[in-house]
Amino acid sequence: SQQGEEDPQALSIQEGENATMNCSYKTSINNLQWYRQNSGRGLVHLILIRSNEREKHSGRLRVTLDTSKKSSSLLITASRAADTASYFCATEYSGAGSYQLTFGKGTKLSVIP
Amino acid sequence: NAGVTQTPKFQVLKTGQSMTLQCAQDMNHEYMSWYRQDPGMGLRLIHYSVGAGITDQGEVPNGYNVSRSTTEDFPLRLLSAAPSQTSVYFCASSYGGANEKLFFGSGTQLSVL
Numbered sequence: 001s002q003q004g005e006e007d008p009q010a011l012s013i014q015e016g017e018n019a020t021m022n023c024s025y026k027t028s029i030n031n032l033q034w035y036r037q038n039s040g041r042g043l044v045h046l047i048l049i050r051s052n053e054r055e056k057h058s059g060r061l062r063v064t065l066d067t068s069k070k071s072s073s074l075l076i077t078a079s080r081a082a083d084t085a086s087y088f089c090a091t092e093y094s095g096a097g098s099y100q101l102t103f104g105k106g107t108k109l110s111v112i113p
Numbered sequence: 114n115a116g117v118t119q120t121p122k123f124q125v126l127k128t129g130q131s132m133t134l135q136c137a138q139d140m141n142h143e144y145m146s147w148y149r150q151d152p153g154m155g156l157r158l159i160h161y162s163v164g165a166g167i168t169d170q171g172e173v174p175n176g177y178n179v180s181r182s183t184t185e186d187f188p189l190r191l192l193s194a195a196p197s198q199t200s201v202y203f204c205a206s207s208y209g210g211a212n213e214k215l216f217f218g219s220g221t222q223l224s225v226l
Contacts, residue, residue, distance in 0.1 A: 031212050042117075042203055042217035043156075050212075088155060092211040099163060100171060101146070101211040105155040 004032075004089040004104035012110040019076040021107040023089030024069075032065055033090045033101070034074050043088065046074070051094075079111045115139050119204050119218035126194040126225045134189040134221050136204030144210045145187040146171070147179065149200040150220075156203065162187055163210060194225045 007022045023032070031050045035043040047063045049056045049072065056063050062075040076083055086106040093102065120135045138145065146161035158171030162181040176198060178190040187206075191198060201222050205215040 033214065035215075040220075042219045043205075043215070044217070045214035048214055090156075090215075099144070099161060099169070099211050100158055101215060102158065102172070103148070103156040105153065
């Protein structure tokens with residue numbers, strides 16, 4: 001079964017606005033990653049956050065991790081039309097699931113020019 | 114660098130046929146994996162390998178075989194294709210495993226009639 005669940009499933013915003021996507025997971029993890037997928041393409045890595053970290057930044061991206069709530073969020077600030085894509089969280093859960101990166105079903109983001 | 118190369122990009126099979134999806138990486142990555150992506154299901158792990166000669170099953174391994182004779186190559190074999198295997202297949206690799214960022218190929222779109 002899939003570990004992470006993104007919310008919302010779809011999000012439509014105006015260019016310049018901020019976009020927030022959330023990911024919830026079920027069991028203890030070693031790390032959580034966010035990926036972007038443009039239509040018909042392979043996935044591209046955005047950010048990796050480890051279980052002992054609470055926040056990471058990369059350019060216009062901000063990721064938070066709350067292990068007590070088993071949740072993460074991805075914030076894209078000042079969105080652009082080029083940010084239109086599907087965004088996936090992926091978790092490596094600890095214990096028997098190590099070496100397996102489990103993906104959620106994704107959030108489809110549309111940024112309207 | 115080519116990164117992760119998948120061939121073919123598109124394939125149509127008849128039920129019962131067998132074929133091999135090719136995946137090669139030129140980054141000297143130890144970890145390689147195969148995912149399938151179905152609409153509304155996100156990505157699901159089929160098989161993975163932590164190094165040459167070592168493979169293991171993921172979430173949905175039935176109907177697929179893998180081998181890892183070299184660091185560079187990780188082919189996925191469909192033994193007897195079924196319509197349920199119609200999907201987009203992605204190969205991904207990383208230097209150290211699921212606790213590091215994955216590099217994805219561009220995918221193989223497979224249709225089984």
